[in-house]
Amino acid sequence: MHHHVLCSSRVWPSASDRVESDRTRGHTQPYHSGRTLEPNHACGAMETAVTLDRAIQISLTKPLRRRTETVSLDKARGRVTARPLASRVDDPRFDNSAMDGFAVRAEDCEGEQTTLTVVGTSQAGGESPPDVGQGQACRIMTGAPMPRGADAIVMIEDTDVQGKTVTVRGPARTGFIRRRAENLSIGQEALPAGTLLDSAKLALAGTMGHGTLDVIRRPRVAILSTGDELIQPGRELSPGQIYESNSHALASLVESMGCEAVRQESANDSLEELRSTLDALSDCDAILTSGGVSMGDWDLVRKLMEQEGDVLFWRVMLRPGGPPLFGSWKGTPLFGLPGNPVSSLVVFHTLVSPWISNSLGYHEEMGPRLSQRVSVKLEDNITGAPGKLCLRRIRIRSENGELLASTHTHQGSGNLHSMVAHNGLTLLPPDTDAKAGEVIEALWIL
Incomplete structure (x- = not known):
């Protein structure tokens, strides 16, 4: 979907900025015209x-x-980070299983059916699992550490267990393993300053080891x-x-x-x-x-x-x-x-x-914001304002990968219903009219 987005916390673009935005129109990545306010x-x-x-x-x-002030993690929802947050741990902290099943050596399980000796169990939060040698397997739970010697996980659905042996049906694959630090490494910044903390970001902060947060x-x-x-x-x-x-x-x-x-x-x-x-x-x-x-x-x-x-x-x-x-x-x-x-x-x-x-100092993408600057294709003619930036109310919707905008005939400044019925404002430069089919800049109210 080719939505061109610019955060509303930046100045409206200059003529050169608009030229640059025209060049990027049609690409999938967001563009950011304008300049940081000073x-x-x-x-x-x-x-x-x-x-x-x-x-x-x-x-x-x-x-x-x-x-700034410091608050506990459970009191930080809806707050804004005052400083960047970096991870205090590797995530994951160790190689672990993404599935319930058996940790095995892939080279032992290349045939259609292989029977292995079960040497123990690896549990999440449990003691270190036993090593896995030739012809052996270790029962493993989701999130549990990988035993030394094992390089593959066989899902429990692909095995038959009898006593202290397990029969693996089909070749073992080396997938289903979450590698140490594949998500984050110690010291890696994951949340910039000025970030609005929602449930996902709070979970990430907790995963990184932060029990308290410095917020604005x-x-x-x-x-x-x-x-x-x-x-x-x-x-x-x-x-x-x-x-x-x-x-x-x-x-x-x-x-x-x-x-x-x-x-x-x-x-x-x-x-x-x-x-x-x-x-x-x-x-x-x-x-x-x-x-x-x-x-x-x-x-x-x-x-x-x-x-x-x-x-x-x-x-x-x-x-x-x-x-x-x-x-x-x-x-x-x-x-x-x-x-x-x-x-x-x-x-x-x-x-x-x-x-x-x-x-x-809100982050322009991750901080609190009420609107986004976007390019919209008009469905109606719009008359601009002599000598003034024209902020006409429009209804923005997405259709076939582009943003379309229609306008309301009653634009009186006392008509609050028009603000409810619409979700955007045109950003027509002074002394500028726009015709249906033209692409203009607009403020999409979130």
């Missing part, structure tokens, strides 16, 4: 209307603080929605009120990125209340706000940040999701996300997620 320490006064690349670059001048401490990320009209789901609505959903979605995304979400009740449109709430949240490692960052009279997050905070950029050349800001409040990094539900999710996927990944 902070640009030349940021000074607030910048406005920046590109997505520039926004990510600026945000990394105030990275999320990376701290979960940063505490505060989440705050703003607006007089917002009320928590499940309560009775008054005229003019709507249910607040952004903080719940953002908290879920934050947790998926290996952080601890500290979700707050929504704040009213009051500078005093907003100021006191942000002050209370400034002991977190980062703050995400939703709403109040556009150009209206009641966009108080932007106003308060400009007056009393430190704003590094405001507005990004995206559609949807154009008005986000980034800076710090009392030294704590702060992202101000749009209040429109779709826009807030889009900005998280394209801006906040890469910031978290790069700040904490």
